[in-house]
Amino acid sequence: MRPVQDINAVLAQLDRELWVVTAADGKQRGGLIATFVSQASIVPEMPRVLVGIAKQHHTRKLIDASGVFALHLLEETKLEWVWRFGLQSGHGVDKLAGLAWQLGATASPLLSEALAWLECRVEARFDTGDRTVYLAEVVAGKKISAAKPLTFRHLLQLAPPERLAQMKALLVRDAHADALVIERWREGAKDR
Numbered sequence: 001m002r003p004v005q006d007i008n009a010v011l012a013q014l015d016r017e018l019w020v021v022t023a024a025d026g027k028q029r030g031g032l033i034a035t036f037v038s039q040a041s042i043v044p045e046m047p048r049v050l051v052g053i054a055k056q057h058h059t060r061k062l063i064d065a066s067g068v069f070a071l072h073l074l075e076e077t078k079l080e081w082v083w084r085f086g087l088q089s090g091h092g093v094d095k096l097a098g099l100a101w102q103l104g105a106t107a108s109p110l111l112s113e114a115l116a117w118l119e120c121r122v123e124a125r126f127d128t129g130d131r132t133v134y135l136a137e138v139v140a141g142k143k144i145s146a147a148k149p150l151t152f153r154h155l156l157q158l159a160p161p162e163r164l165a166q167m168k169a170l171l172v173r174d175a176h177a178d179a180l181v182i183e184r185w186r187e188g189a190k191d192r
């Protein structure tokens with residue numbers, strides 16, 4: 001048995017920025033909240049990111065169809081974006097409705113009131129069972145404000161109790177679903 005509590009005590013020290021990931025396929029558009037976003041190159045002329053998106057998400061289908069996506073940092077006053085993009089699925093809902101946005105150079109939706117955005121073009125994708133992990137070239141970016149980006153820990157302090165409960169319930173539900181597909185993926189990996 002692995003010492004899960006010991007492992008989680010280490011991981012609990014980390015904090016992560018919240019990103020709004022948007023994408024469009026020409027007909028539909030959408031987006032989600034993600035913390036699985038990492039800078040993936042130290043070459044200033046070749047910026048890259050790694051982004052992990054759960055396979056069942058609407059946004060994942062848009063990224064696969066278009067091969068591009070945009071990443072946005074948000075400030076703490078934009079908690080509504082966390083509920084809008086992170087607590088409902090875009091299957092049948094236009095999550096960008098009512099927000100100020102425009103299409104960027106890659107034809108990904110850019111949110112005008114973000115702190116900053118990056119436009120990304122997928123270079124490779126990896127199946128990890130529960131997620132598709134995208135390695136993407138960053139082809140454009142803009143820092144709009146110097147305000148501090150919202151992080152997961154800060155969100156936990158700011159969220160009203162009913163939203164916190166909703167978010168935790170969703171994360172627990174998703175974690176159960178992820179555990180099953182990771183197990184299946186590992187079983188398959190033994191035969192690969």
Ligand SMILES: Cc1cc2nc3c(=O)[nH]c(=O)nc-3n(C[C@H](O)[C@H](O)[C@H](O)COP(=O)(O)O)c2cc1C
Nearest residue numbers: 032033034035036053054057058059086088089090
């Ligand atoms: C704090 C937080 C962090 C999240 N991080 C990720 C993530 O890194 N990757 C991911 O695929 N989903 C993540 N999610 C879940 C999606 O944002 C959420 O399921 C969303 O509703 C999916 O929307 P879609 O089906 O319209 O794409 C996160 C949600 C929250 C609230």
